[in-house]
Amino acid sequence: MSRIVxxxxxxxxxxxxxxxxxxPHVIPGPDGQTKVPSIVGLTxxxxxxxxxxxxxxxxxxxxxxYSVKRFMGKGLDDVKDELKYFPYQLHEKNGVIRIExxxxxxxxxxxxxxxxxxLKRRAEEYLKEDISRAVVTVPAYxxxxxxxxxxxxxxxxxxxxxxxxxxxxxxxxAYGLQKKTQGLIAIYDLxxxxxxxxxxxxxxxxxxxxxTNGDTHLGGDDFDQRLVDVLVDDIFHTQGxxxxxxxxxxxxxxxxxxxxxxxxxxxxxxxxxxxxxNGTYEKMWTRENMETLVMDLVDxxxxxxxxxxxxxxLTASQIDEVILVGGSxxxxxxxxxxxxxxxxxxxxxxxxxxxxxxxxxxxADILGGHTKDLLLxxxxxxxxxxxxxxxxxxxxxxxNTTIPTSAKEMFTTxxxxxxxxxxxxxxxxxxxxxxxxxxxxxxxxxxxxxAGVPRVEVSFxxxxxxxxxxxxxxxxxxxxxxxxxxxxxxxxxxEVEVMIRDSFQFAAEDIKVRQVIEARNEANAIIVATxxxxxxxxxxxxxxxxxxxxxxxxxxxxxxxxxxHRLIRTKITEVEKVTHHLAEMLMDATxxxxxxxxxxxxxxx
Amino acid sequence: xxxxxPTTSTARQLPMARxxxxxxxxxxxxxxxxxxxxxxxxxxxxxxxxxxxxLPRLLSINEQQLEQxxxxxxxxxxxxxxxTKDESxxxxxxxxxxxLNAGYRTLKDPxxxxxxxxxxxxxxxxxxRSNPPADLFEEVLELQEDxxxxxxxxxxxxxxxxxxxxxxxQDKRDRLEKRQxxxxxxxxxxxxxxxxxxxxxxLSSQAREEKNSLLxxxxxxxxxxxxxxxxxxxxxxTTG
Numbered sequence: 124m125s126r127i128v129x130x131x132x133x134x135x136x137x138x139x140x141x142x143x144x145x146x147p148h149v150i151p152g153p154d155g156q157t158k159v160p161s162i163v164g165l166t167x168x169x170x171x172x173x174x175x176x177x178x179x180x181x182x183x184x185x186x187x188x189y190s191v192k193r194f195m196g197k198g199l200d201d202v203k204d205e206l207k208y209f210p211y212q213l214h215e216k217n218g219v220i221r222i223e224x225x226x227x228x229x230x231x232x233x234x235x236x237x238x239x240x241x242l243k244r245r246a247e248e249y250l251k252e253d254i255s256r257a258v259v260t261v262p263a264y265x266x267x268x269x270x271x272x273x274x275x276x277x278x279x280x281x282x283x284x285x286x287x288x289x290x291x292x293x294x295x296x297a298y299g300l301q302k303k304t305q306g307l308i309a310i311y312d313l314x315x316x317x318x319x320x321x322x323x324x325x326x327x328x329x330x331x332x333x334x335t336n337g338d339t340h341l342g343g344d345d346f347d348q349r350l351v352d353v354l355v356d357d358i359f360h361t362q363g364x365x366x367x368x369x370x371x372x373x374x375x376x377x378x379x380x381x382x383x384x385x386x387x388x389x390x391x392x393x394x395x396x397x398x399x400x401n402g403t404y405e406k407m408w409t410r411e412n413m414e415t416l417v418m419d420l421v422d423x424x425x426x427x428x429x430x431x432x433x434x435x436x437l438t439a440s441q442i443d444e445v446i447l448v449g450g451s452x453x454x455x456x457x458x459x460x461x462x463x464x465x466x467x468x469x470x471x472x473x474x475x476x477x478x479x480x481x482x483x484x485x486x487a488d489i490l491g492g493h494t495k496d497l498l499l500x501x502x503x504x505x506x507x508x509x510x511x512x513x514x515x516x517x518x519x520x521x522x523n524t525t526i527p528t529s530a531k532e533m534f535t536t537x538x539x540x541x542x543x544x545x546x547x548x549x550x551x552x553x554x555x556x557x558x559x560x561x562x563x564x565x566x567x568x569x570x571x572x573x574a575g576v577p578r579v580e581v582s583f584x585x586x587x588x589x590x591x592x593x594x595x596x597x598x599x600x601x602x603x604x605x606x607x608x609x610x611x612x613x614x615x616x617x618e619v620e621v622m623i624r625d626s627f628q629f630a631a632e633d634i635k636v637r638q639v640i641e642a643r644n645e646a647n648a649i650i651v652a653t654x655x656x657x658x659x660x661x662x663x664x665x666x667x668x669x670x671x672x673x674x675x676x677x678x679x680x681x682x683x684x685x686x687x688h689r690l691i692r693t694k695i696t697e698v699e700k701v702t703h704h705l706a707e708m709l710m711d712a713t714x715x716x717x718x719x720x721x722x723x724x725x726x727x728x
Numbered sequence: 729x730x731x732x733x734p735t736t737s738t739a740r741q742l743p744m745a746r747x748x749x750x751x752x753x754x755x756x757x758x759x760x761x762x763x764x765x766x767x768x769x770x771x772x773x774x775x776x777x778x779x780x781x782x783l784p785r786l787l788s789i790n791e792q793q794l795e796q797x798x799x800x801x802x803x804x805x806x807x808x809x810x811x812t813k814d815e816s817x818x819x820x821x822x823x824x825x826x827x828l829n830a831g832y833r834t835l836k837d838p839x840x841x842x843x844x845x846x847x848x849x850x851x852x853x854x855x856x857r858s859n860p861p862a863d864l865f866e867e868v869l870e871l872q873e874d875x876x877x878x879x880x881x882x883x884x885x886x887x888x889x890x891x892x893x894x895x896x897x898q899d900k901r902d903r904l905e906k907r908q909x910x911x912x913x914x915x916x917x918x919x920x921x922x923x924x925x926x927x928x929x930x931l932s933s934q935a936r937e938e939k940n941s942l943l944x945x946x947x948x949x950x951x952x953x954x955x956x957x958x959x960x961x962x963x964x965x966t967t968g
C-alpha cells in the first residue's frame with residue numbers, strides 16, 4: 124500500500140508532510156523551502172504554482188490567483204465586500220464562484236487542485252514513489268460546502284482525500300505526539316485567512332475535541348489589507364500616485380505590506396520601500412502603528428474563544444495549556460491578547476507554520492494503520508438543521524456534537540395524493556433560515572396516498588470528515604430511497620468529473636511549463652558562471668575565443684526568454700562546448716597557483 | 729423487556745444486530761468483531777445507551793466509567809481504524825460510532841440522561857403525558873412581547889421607557905433563574921428517589937404505582953424546565 128501524506132492547504136502557504144518511524148516530517152522543495160506559496164499563475168504556456176507564481180503576481184497580476192481558499196464553497200454574494208481587493212475577475216455559476224484568468228475560467232476547487240498537484244509532485248520526488256492518497260486539513264470552522272469543495276479539489280488533483288481534518292486538531296496531534304502534551308488545552312489558530320479556536324481534552328492517546336469556534340474570514344490577509352489601505356492613501360498624498368490605477372503596483376504594495384508586517388513581529392520599527400513610476404516611496408513604520416491598525420481585528424478573535432469555552436463548559440482558568448498555531452500568531456499583539464484572555468502565557472514550541480502539516484501526517488499514519496495508540500474525536504463546528512414553516516430553522520444536530528453523528532426525521536404529507544416534499548438543509552446558529560448557510564436542497568418522493576399516511580424517514584449523517592450524507596427510507600415498505608441532493612454552493616458530481624478529465628489534459632501542458640522553468644533556471648546559472656569565468660580568465664584565451672563565447676552567451680540570454688525548453692537546452696549545450704577550453708585553462712591556472720603557493724614538500728606529501 | 733434489573737453485562741458483551749456474522753456467516757459470540765473473519769459487527773437496534781456503556785439504568789452514574797467505556801469503544805468502532813477496509817465494514821463502523829457518540833452525549837448530561845431514561849421507561853408506562861404548562865405559556869407570550877419592545881427601543885438608547893423595561897426584564901430574569909435552580913434541585917431529589925426504587929425487590933402494585941407517578945412528576949418538571957431555560961436564554965441574548 125502506498126504511503127498516505129498529510130497536506131496543509133493554507134490560504135497563503137501550503138505544505139506536505141509524511142510520517143516514518145522517527146515521526147512526522149515536512150517535505151522540503153529543491154530549494155530547501157517547506158512552504159509552497161498558495162499562488163497559481165497562468166502564463167502563455169500553461170500554469171505555474173508556488174514561488175515562481177509569486178514573482179508572476181507582480182508581472183501579470185490579472186492572471187495570478189492567490190488566497191483562493193477564501194472562495195472555497197462560496198457564492199459571489201459571500202465575498203462581494205472584498206471583490207475590489209482582487210486583481211482578477213470573478214463571477215458565479217450554479218452557486219459556485221468562478222475565477223476568470225486570461226480566456227480560461229476556473230472554479231476554486233480547480234485552483235486548489237493545482238496547488239495540491241504541486242505538493243503531490245513534491246512528495247513524489249522526495250519519497251521516490253507514487254502518491255495517491257492524502258489527509259487534507261481545513262479550518263475547524265469550515266462548513267459542509269467548504270469541506271466538500273476541499274474534497275473535490277483533491278479528486279481533481281488525482282488524490283483520494285481519505286480524511287478532511289481540522290487544522291487546530293491536527294496541531295494538537297503533533298503536540299500530543301512530539302511534546303507529550305496532556306490535559307485540557309486550547310489551540311488558538313490564526314492563519315492567513317481564517318481563525319479557529321479549539322478546546323481539547325488530551326488523555327492517554329485520546330484527543331477529544333470539546334468545542335470549537337472561529338471565523339473563516341479573518342486572518343493575516345486582513346492585517347495586510349489594513350496596511351495596504353494606509354500605504355495607498357499615503358502614497359497618493361505624498362507622491363500623487365494613484366496605486367489603484369496600476370494592478371502590478373498594487374501587488375507590489377501588498378507584498379511590501381506583508382513584508383513590513385512580518386518584520387514588525389521581530390523589530391520595533393522598519394522601513395517600507397516601494398518603487399513608484401516617479402521615484403521611490405519610503406516610510407518608517409513602528410510596531411505600535413501596526414498594532415493600532417489591526418487591534419480591532421485581533422479583538423475579533425476573542426469572542427469565539429469565549430464561546431468555545433462556554434460550549435466546553437469550562438472557564439479560562441481551567442485550561443492547562445494555550446498553544447498558538449498559524450503564521451499570524453507571530454505578532455506580539457496576539458500573544459498579549461491571548462494571555463490576557465486565558466490568564467496564562469501561551470506557547471508555540473513547534474513551528475507554527477509547519478505544525479498543522481505535521482499533524483496531518485500523524486493522522487495519515489493513523490489511517491494507514493501504523494499509529495494505533497492515538498485517536499482523534501472531533502466535533503461538527505456548526506448546527507445542522509432543516510427549514511420549517513415560517514422560514515425558521517429547526518436544528519437536528521447541534522454544534523460541537525462529536526462526529527460521526529446522525530439524526531433522523533420523519534416526513535409525511537399534508538394534502539391527499541401529494542407526491543413530494545421539498546427539503547432545505549441549513550447550517551448555522553441563527554433562528555431564521557435567511558441568517559443561516561444554505562447547504563443543499565432536495566425533493567423527497569412520496570407515494571400518492573391520503574394525507575398523513577406516507578411515512579418517509581430521512582437520515583442526516585455527518586461523517587468523520589464533517590461532511591453530510593443524506594439517505595431516505597420508506598417506513599411502510601422498508602425500502603431505501605435514493606436522494607439527489609443539490610448543493611447550494613458546490614460543484615455537482617458531473618462537474619467534478621469533467622474537471623478531473625480536464626485536469627489530466629492540462630497535465631501535459633503543465634509538464635511543458637515545468638520543463639521551461641527548469642531549463643531557464645539552468646540557463647541563468649550557466650550565464651552567471653560563464654560571466655564570472657570570463658572575468659577571471661579572459662587573459663588565458665584569445666580575443667577571438669572570448670568574442671565567440673560572448674556571442675553564444677548572448678544567444679542563450681535571448682532564447683531563455685522564450686518558452687521553448689528544447690531551444691534553451693540546445694544553447695546551454697553550445698555554451699558548454701564553446702567554454703570547454705576556457706574551463707580547462709582556468710583549471711590549469713588554478714592548479715598552478717595552488718602549486719606555486721606551496722613548497723614541494725607540501726605537494727608530494 | 730425487563731427493566732427492573734440493572735444491566736450487568738460485562739465488557740465486550742454488547743448485543744449485536746445478528747447472531748451470525750454478516751460476512752462469513754459464522755456464529756458471533758457476543759464480541760464486536762467476528763471471531764472467524766475479524767470483521768466488525770453492527771450493534772443491535774434494540775441496544776439502549778445504558779446497556780451500550782455497561783451502566784445500570786440509574787440516574788446517577790459513574791461518570792469516569794462512562795468516559796472510560798466511551799474511549800474504549802471508540803477505539804474499537806471509530807472510522808479512522810476502518811479507512812482502508814471495504815465499504816460494508818466502513819458503513820458499520822460509521823453507524824456504530826454515530827450510535828456511540830449519541831449515547832455518550834446523552835448520558836453525560838444529567839438532564840438529557842433523565843429525559844432519555846423517561847423515554848425508555850415510558851415504553852412500559854403508556855399513560856405518561858406532560859400537560860402543557862398553561863401558566864408558563866402566558867409568561868412566554870408576555871416575555872416575547874417585552875423583548876420585542878426592548879429590541880425596538882434599544883438602538884435609540886437611554887430613554888426612561890427603555891430603562892424601566894430593562895429593570896423589569898432583569899427582575900424577570902432573576903425570578904426565572906431562581907425558578908430554574910429550584911426545579912433542578914427538586915429533580916435532583918427525584919433522581920435519587922428513582923434510583924432507590926430501582927434497588928427494591930420485584931415490584932408490588934404499590935411500588936409500581938409509586939414509580940409511575942415519579943416518572944410522571946419528573947417528566948413534568950423536565951418539560952417546564954425547558955420552557956424556563958429557553959426564556960432565560962432569550963433574555964440573555966437580547967439584554968446581554
